[in-house]
Amino acid sequence: xxxxxxxxxxxxxxxxxxxxxxxxxxxxxxxxxxxxxxxxxxxxxxxxxxxxxxxxxxxxxxxxxxxxxxxxxxxxxxxxxxxxxxxxxxxxxxxxxxxxxxxxxxxxxxxxx
Amino acid sequence: xxxxxxxxxxxxxxxxxxxxxxxxxxxxxxxxxxxxxxxxxxxxxxxxxxxxxxxxxxxxxxxxxxxxxxxxxxxxxxxxxxxxxxxxxxxxxxxxxxxxxxxxxxxxxxxx
Numbered sequence: 001x002x003x004x005x006x007x008x009x010x011x012x013x014x015x016x017x018x019x020x021x022x023x024x025x026x027x028x029x030x031x032x033x034x035x036x037x038x039x040x041x042x043x044x045x046x047x048x049x050x051x052x053x054x055x056x057x058x059x060x061x062x063x064x065x066x067x068x069x070x071x072x073x074x075x076x077x078x079x080x081x082x083x084x085x086x087x088x089x090x091x092x093x094x095x096x097x098x099x100x101x102x103x104x105x106x107x108x109x110x111x112x113x
Numbered sequence: 114x115x116x117x118x119x120x121x122x123x124x125x126x127x128x129x130x131x132x133x134x135x136x137x138x139x140x141x142x143x144x145x146x147x148x149x150x151x152x153x154x155x156x157x158x159x160x161x162x163x164x165x166x167x168x169x170x171x172x173x174x175x176x177x178x179x180x181x182x183x184x185x186x187x188x189x190x191x192x193x194x195x196x197x198x199x200x201x202x203x204x205x206x207x208x209x210x211x212x213x214x215x216x217x218x219x220x221x222x223x224x225x
Contacts, residue, residue, distance in 0.1 A: 004155075008153075031211070032211045032213075034213045034214075036213075036214075042218070042219075043203055043216040043217060043218050043219045044156075044203070044214075044216050045216070046213040046214060046215070049212070049213050051211075088155060088156070090213075090214075092211060094211055099144045099146075099161070099163060099207055099209055099211065100146070100158060100161055100171070101213075101214065103148075103155040103156040104155055105153070105154055105155040106155055
């Protein structure tokens, strides 16, 4: 079992819809959770982070964390074609891994006009 | 503007050759990291450094070496011992790791 698992996709949604990206992790002691967006051929860019159970909203993005279920998700509302990218989930357990993040393989999202 | 600069953007290596990838940051971050990304895959950690003059191996350190003589700089050398070096190399930095990473623009290394 991978430490961080994501559906590879591709996930395709129509413009204006809600895109839901999911991530599960195996280390129950994980404390910090990140979502990065990576456009094709480019480097990843941090778009959301969450530390506590519940929801965290930033504009059209909402990160959801459920530590009991070891599950973190990213919702993108009113999806735009410019949201088409690969989304990487990353997890950090500072007690065991210091500042190192473990990444999933990413989910590719396509938003169709 | 603060950020991380990686160079070169593209690099071609001949068999048996060592090459060095540059990574410089002016964000005043203590921690720096090198990751490798293969097509369709996530990021795998090569080396990381949390403080000047100290660094640790990541999950795939074999065939690579690093140095951290200055806070701003964390160069990666891909040695001839790395048998499959063709990949996208990403350098990142962080205040503490728990705040997430800032990535450089990456270096694409190809063996010719």
